[in-house]
Amino acid sequence: xxxxxxxxxxxxxxxxxxxxxxxxxxxxxxxxxxxxxxxxxxxxxxxxxxxxxxxxxxxxxxxxxxxxxxxxxxxxxxxxxxxxxxxxxxxxxxxxxxxxxxxxxxxxxxxxxxxxxxxxxxxxxxxxxxxxxxxxxxxxxxxxxxxxxxxxxxxxxxxxxxxxxxxxxxxxxxxxxxxxxxxxxxxxxxxxxxxxxxxxxxxxxxxxxxxxxxxxxxxxxxxxxxxxxxxxxxxxxxxxxxxxxxxxxxxxxxxxxxxxxxxxxxxxxxxxxxxxxxxxxxxxxxxxxxxxxxxxxxxxxxxxxxxxxxxxxxxxxxxxxxxxxxxxxxxxxxxxxxxxxxxxxxxxxxxxxxxxxxxxxxxxxxxxxxxxxxxxxxxxxxxxxxxxxxxxxxxxxxxxxxxx
Amino acid sequence: xxxxxxxxxxxxxxxxxxxxxxxxxxxxxxxxxxxxxxxxxxxxxxxxxxxxxxxxxxxxxxxxxxxxxxxxxxxxxxxxxxxxxxxxxxxxxxxxxxxxxxxxxxxxxxxxxxxxxxxxxxxxxxxxxxxxxxxxxxxxxxxxxxxxxxxxxxxxxxxxxxxxxxxxxxxxxxxxxxxxxxxxxxxxxxxxxxxxxxxxxxxxxxxxxxxxxxxxxxxxxxxxxxxxxxxxxxxxxxxxxxxxxxxxxxxxxxxxxxxxxxxxxxxxxxxxxxxxxxxxxxxxxxxxxxxxxxxxxxxxxxxxxxxxxxxxxxxxxxxxxxxxxxxxxxxxxxxxxxxxxxxxxxxxxxxxxxxxxxxxxxxxxxxxxxxxxxxxxxxxxxxxxxxxxxxxxxxxxxxxxxxx
Numbered sequence: 001x002x003x004x005x006x007x008x009x010x011x012x013x014x015x016x017x018x019x020x021x022x023x024x025x026x027x028x029x030x031x032x033x034x035x036x037x038x039x040x041x042x043x044x045x046x047x048x049x050x051x052x053x054x055x056x057x058x059x060x061x062x063x064x065x066x067x068x069x070x071x072x073x074x075x076x077x078x079x080x081x082x083x084x085x086x087x088x089x090x091x092x093x094x095x096x097x098x099x100x101x102x103x104x105x106x107x108x109x110x111x112x113x114x115x116x117x118x119x120x121x122x123x124x125x126x127x128x129x130x131x132x133x134x135x136x137x138x139x140x141x142x143x144x145x146x147x148x149x150x151x152x153x154x155x156x157x158x159x160x161x162x163x164x165x166x167x168x169x170x171x172x173x174x175x176x177x178x179x180x181x182x183x184x185x186x187x188x189x190x191x192x193x194x195x196x197x198x199x200x201x202x203x204x205x206x207x208x209x210x211x212x213x214x215x216x217x218x219x220x221x222x223x224x225x226x227x228x229x230x231x232x233x234x235x236x237x238x239x240x241x242x243x244x245x246x247x248x249x250x251x252x253x254x255x256x257x258x259x260x261x262x263x264x265x266x267x268x269x270x271x272x273x274x275x276x277x278x279x280x281x282x283x284x285x286x287x288x289x290x291x292x293x294x295x296x297x298x299x300x301x302x303x304x305x306x307x308x309x310x311x312x313x314x315x316x317x318x319x320x321x322x323x324x325x326x327x328x329x330x331x332x333x334x335x336x337x338x339x340x341x342x343x344x345x346x347x348x349x350x351x352x353x354x355x356x357x358x359x360x361x362x363x364x365x366x367x368x369x370x371x372x373x374x375x376x377x378x379x380x381x382x383x384x385x386x387x388x389x390x391x392x393x394x395x396x397x398x399x400x401x402x403x404x
Numbered sequence: 405x406x407x408x409x410x411x412x413x414x415x416x417x418x419x420x421x422x423x424x425x426x427x428x429x430x431x432x433x434x435x436x437x438x439x440x441x442x443x444x445x446x447x448x449x450x451x452x453x454x455x456x457x458x459x460x461x462x463x464x465x466x467x468x469x470x471x472x473x474x475x476x477x478x479x480x481x482x483x484x485x486x487x488x489x490x491x492x493x494x495x496x497x498x499x500x501x502x503x504x505x506x507x508x509x510x511x512x513x514x515x516x517x518x519x520x521x522x523x524x525x526x527x528x529x530x531x532x533x534x535x536x537x538x539x540x541x542x543x544x545x546x547x548x549x550x551x552x553x554x555x556x557x558x559x560x561x562x563x564x565x566x567x568x569x570x571x572x573x574x575x576x577x578x579x580x581x582x583x584x585x586x587x588x589x590x591x592x593x594x595x596x597x598x599x600x601x602x603x604x605x606x607x608x609x610x611x612x613x614x615x616x617x618x619x620x621x622x623x624x625x626x627x628x629x630x631x632x633x634x635x636x637x638x639x640x641x642x643x644x645x646x647x648x649x650x651x652x653x654x655x656x657x658x659x660x661x662x663x664x665x666x667x668x669x670x671x672x673x674x675x676x677x678x679x680x681x682x683x684x685x686x687x688x689x690x691x692x693x694x695x696x697x698x699x700x701x702x703x704x705x706x707x708x709x710x711x712x713x714x715x716x717x718x719x720x721x722x723x724x725x726x727x728x729x730x731x732x733x734x735x736x737x738x739x740x741x742x743x744x745x746x747x748x749x750x751x752x753x754x755x756x757x758x759x760x761x762x763x764x765x766x767x768x769x770x771x772x773x774x775x776x777x778x779x780x781x782x783x784x785x786x787x788x789x790x791x792x793x794x795x796x797x798x799x800x801x802x803x804x805x806x807x808x
Binding site: 085101 | 422425426456459460462463464467468470471472474475477481484485486488489490492493500502504505549551
């Protein structure tokens with residue numbers, strides 16, 4: 001019998017207190033007793049990373065990224081030790097791995113390092129010896145042995161990368177929700193749990209506000225074809241399987257609806273409608289590393305147009321400064337900003353073959369009197385921007401329109 | 405000009421909160437600006453290690469020592485990061501070192517590892533580059549890269565070992581007291597700060613209850629002739645210099661008085677006064693790793709004697725069990741224990757050349773009506789055991805007898 005290799009990943013809420021850590025240990029032990037080789041990736045206990053960041057901020061208004069990495073990496077280290085204690089309590093043998101011990105090598109971009117390669121030799125040896133390998137998520141090491149953290153996607157990304165390096169049979173992401181739902185159940189009581197979703201759809205949902213997985217981790221899973229499972233660490237529900245498109249037998253037209261309130265809108269009035277002007281406006285913003293998402297430009301009137309785009313709320317102040325400078329440069333009018341917007345997206349592989357999805361979306365919202373401020377589309381996604389006051393209702397309207 | 409290399413060590417109370425860490429940074433910066441090459445060894449913030457131990461105890465009644473090391477090592481790691489942030493705030497360049505990064509290699513006795521060797525290359529390079537090296541105390545690494553902690557003496561021992569490896573000009577131990585005093589100032593308001601004390605005296609004082617330094621760290625300093633300074637991190641007082649005996653110009657008869665309440669007394673009644681009986685009693689206790697300190701045996705009467713000895717209070721229960729078994733074996737009488745004792749010691753190089761020190765000690769106590777239960781002596785020390793109720797008064801009486 002060939003034993004399967006499984007990577008489990010437990011987030012901060014799953015290891016928040018001793019009782020929960022013991023529950024995680026039981027789950028890992030069950031998997032191990034069922035004959036699986038288990039590597040476990042853990043996050044810091046929920047609240048711990050914030051506590052550490054607060055400590056750093058008390059020391060320095062702009063903490064050095066290297067020191068921050070050293071500091072916040074203690075959170076995952078503590079979780080690893082506590083879970084190891086709990087697993088020994090279950091009678092299992094464990095071996096613990098910090099980033100450098102697990103061979104997780106990253107570049108030196110502290111705070112947002114990219115994983116360059118994983119040498120899984122040590123972790124594999126532990127599994128070969130029948131031990132449970134417990135690996136600190138979110139952290140890695142530079143070639144020189146400096147502690148790094150990998151930023152966005154955090155421990156999920158660590159887990160998927162480790163699963164890829166180990167050629168694991170699957171990577172199970174244990175979290176505080178049952179899996180991936182058709183919409184956020186807190187907004188939409190009718191939301192249904194998805195049994196299966198493609199990497200592509202999951203990436204679009206993650207990118208547009210679904211918090212259950214980070215797009216970066218899904219991208220990595222897709223690249224190395226690591227089957228992902230998203231499931232609850234508190235129940236026995238099988239969760240949602242995230243797999244290559246060809247394994248999703250019959251794609252829905254719309255698989256999921258997401259909502260993000262993390263963006264703001266910048267509008268530049270009376271932009272001269274000449275070649276090169278738009279490029280001149282966006283060049284400095286792109287150079288500053290600010291992600292521009294949706295862009296609309298209305299029809300030119302008298303040789304002038306209004307240009308509106310969205311940026312992350314965190315970057316709004318910087319974007320405004322840059323846009324104002326650019327507006328003066330190209331002799332455009334005044335620059336306005338609005339943070340009271342939300343983006344609602346519908347995502348589904350089936351959109352490719354079903355025309356009219358966007359139209360159904362607009363019609364459903366129009367019928368309920370919700371004005372659409374901006375629209376953006378991709379092959380398997382339609383996003384709209386609406387007033388933030390209507391955003392949750394918009395999710396429910398669209399959920400009804402496409403599912404019920 | 406040859407720049408001096410200084411190792412600073414700051415204990416938990418010195419880095420207890422952001423304000424204190426900033427004060428430490430200022431002190432280090434002053435040293436650096438005065439042209440010294442500074443390596444700083446830091447402990448966990450006070451309370452942090454206890455918090456972590458408590459977490460572990462919630463997971464397991466007898467936590468695995470490897471996991472404990474991984475867990476408690478996060479305390480020093482956080483201190484290193486926070487101090488680095490503060491030093492950058494002072495405009496200095498820093499380089500941080502965990503145990504493995506500082507080349508502190510230990511054996512694999514987790515929780516009480518011995519430092520086997522230090523490879524100071526990386527720390528020295530940082531100093532050569534004009535940076536302040538910040539090193540996590542209390543921790544090391546096995547040859548295989550597992551995190552260890554070095555147990556008793558903790559970060560003081562790390563600092564002295566690093567100073568020895570760097571061939572530093574001195575090692576300054578910053579703490580919450582002004583230095584080494586003739587007695588604990590909380591017990592003895594007349595106690596005076598010592599300007600200078602020999603390694604040998606300091607070891608005897610540490611061994612007999614003076615908490616300012618651990619004997620292990622002093623022993624290491626003596627072995628490598630590292631000049632130690634014990635001083636306050638809250639004042640500018642120059643503190644106490646701990647140096648080789650030959651540098652203490654004129655030793656006092658009695659240099660210091662110490663008190664420990666950490667021991668308990670075990671008495672075995674009616675022990676047959678025959679060859680080999682004492683050895684039979686102490687063999688199992690020694691084998692169990694229990695430190696026996698003072699031993700007295702009274703004059704034989706009718707072929708029987710009473711045997712009394714002291715052990716650490718923590719080991720009393722185990723020692724009783726072993727003593728009771730041994731007593732049955734050798735056909736001795738009942739075994740009694742008492743925890744209400746204290747040991748008072750006087751220490752001084754001058755005792756070697758001054759006869760009658762012990763006698764003056766006994767006379768001073770007798771005059772005040774304090775009964776002596778046990779006596780032990782070494783070349784530069786006399787220890788007595790008294791009822792714990794009289795112990796603090798005994799310290800004051802002896803302080804007056806020898807100093808005032």
